[in-house]
Amino acid sequence: MRATMVFQRAMNTKERLLQYLKEEQGQFVSGEKVSTRLAISRSAIWKQISRLKEEGYEIESSPRKGYALRRIPDCLLAGEIREGLNSRLIGQGPIFHFQETDNTNNQAKTLAYEGAPEGALVIAEGQSQGRGRRGRTWFSPSGQGIYATVILRPSLSLSEAPKLTLMTAVATAEALESRTGLPIRIKWPNDILVNGRKLAGILTEIGTEMDLLDFAVIGLGLNVNIPKESFPPDLRTPATSLLIEKGEPYPRIPLLQAWLEALDQTYTLFCRGNFDHILSRWKILTDIVGSxxxxxxxxxxxxxxxxxxxxxxxxxxxxxxxxxxxxxxxxxxxxxx
CATH class of the missing domain: 2.30.30.100 (SH3 type barrels.)
Known part of the structure; x- marks a missing residue:
């Protein structure tokens, strides 16, 4: 369960090479041009190309033409998450990427206790012990969902902690509705539904110190490209995925970015004391009052x-x-x- 960790900083050689290849939009760029542009040797170029291929980037190499980027992997890599991400705090700190872990909330709590800053993101391609509320499991097949946890350090009393789940539910519902066009609804307190079936769940856990809230970890499990037949039999009726609802695979990076941006904006409102506005948005997105x-x-x-x-x-x-x-x-x- 080794994590790849990336902080917000100046791009390293591998990231600058990837950016250059993306700028060429699939066209070949010679080794000489890369060497001049990045001020590195041919052997260093080859080393970084090999590393990118290991991460899943499809790069064509030609002795005469150079290198061309053919395909970007559908992996939740830090560099892809950051590219075009428009957030103030969330996703701008360290990003911890796991190919597989037990669950991202557990990893985030460990990191929070070790001092990870507010806005840090834990992301996994798959979870072996995905968790929902009340000890339930969350089906987490590798590469087919978004399993992410954000570390927050708000100034809150313990009695106010449930606000964080409602805040996140609003951000999640609005991000998904805006991105997919689906009729998203919130089921109190932490489920995200589409057409009456569960698409995503939120799990908020807190760390305390001297009866005060030290940190909160907010986890998202989102069913993206899971076919109906892949769900366990007991989940095929109550659960759904974007693949099922839209009828085609959905790219995960834009979804994750939309969630991070919406959560960032909503958390900013929250920290400014505008929870009443968030709660009013929550009530619009749920049918529970009066039911x-x-x-x-x-x-x-x-x-x-x-x-x-x-x-x-x-x-x-x-x-x-x-x-x-x-x-x-x-x-x-x-x-x-």
């Missing part, structure tokens, strides 16, 4: 009508006898009116 639901929590079932979601992201449920319950988390089922 009759059942909530399963710690072996007990609560039923009633949702009155409100308060300023801390807590669901206010009115039971048939008029009792108001404050629900911080749980499994929600929509009941017939």
């Amino acid at each position: 009759r639901i059942a909530v399963d929590l710690s072996g007990r079932r609560y039923t009633g009508v949702v009155q409100e979601v308060d300023e801390n992201g807590v669901l206010i449920l009115k039971e048939p006898d008029g009792t108001l319950q404050r629900i911080f988390s749980g499994d929600v089922t929509l009941l017939m009116a």
Whole structure:
């Protein structure tokens, strides 16, 4: 589970070579021109070309013509993530890339405890133990989804931590709807749905120190190019993917960039004290207020009508006898009116 780590800094030789090849738009560029442009030897060029090929870049080499970039891999590499990323904080710090890990939240928590800065990103091509809420697993096949976690260090009380999940749900829903055109909805507290089926999930976990919030790690699991038959049988009805909904494969890098940018913008609003605005956007993207639901929590079932979601992201449920319950988390089922 070795990670490749990249910080925001001046480009190294490999990155400058890749940028040059991209500028040529698939045309051959001679070794002499590369050597002059980058001020490196022919042997150094060959070494960096080999490294790029190992990462999945398809580069054609010709003794007479030089080098031409033929294909960029559909891998969540730091250089591809950064190219064109328009964010202030998130994704601009260190990026930790794993080919496979147990799950990105676990890695992010370890890094956060070690002092990783706010905005750091952990990304994996696949997860062997992907996690959802309440100890559930998240199906995470390699190369077919986005499994990413961002480290944040907001100044919050522990009681305000649920706001982070609602904030992220808004950013995720708006990014996906804008990018794909699909009718995205939010299911309280952390599910992202399309046509009633789960497309993505959010997992927020926190680290504390002296009863204060030290950091939060916010994980995203997004089903991108997973065929229906690849899902485990018990997930084929409740789950979906962009491949299923759109009928064709979807490039992952633009989706990840859209999520990072939307989260960055929403987190900026959040830090400026504009959670009321975020909550109003959340309510537009969900149908839960006014709905009759059942909530399963710690072996007990609560039923009633949702009155409100308060300023801390807590669901206010009115039971048939008029009792108001404050629900911080749980499994929600929509009941017939």
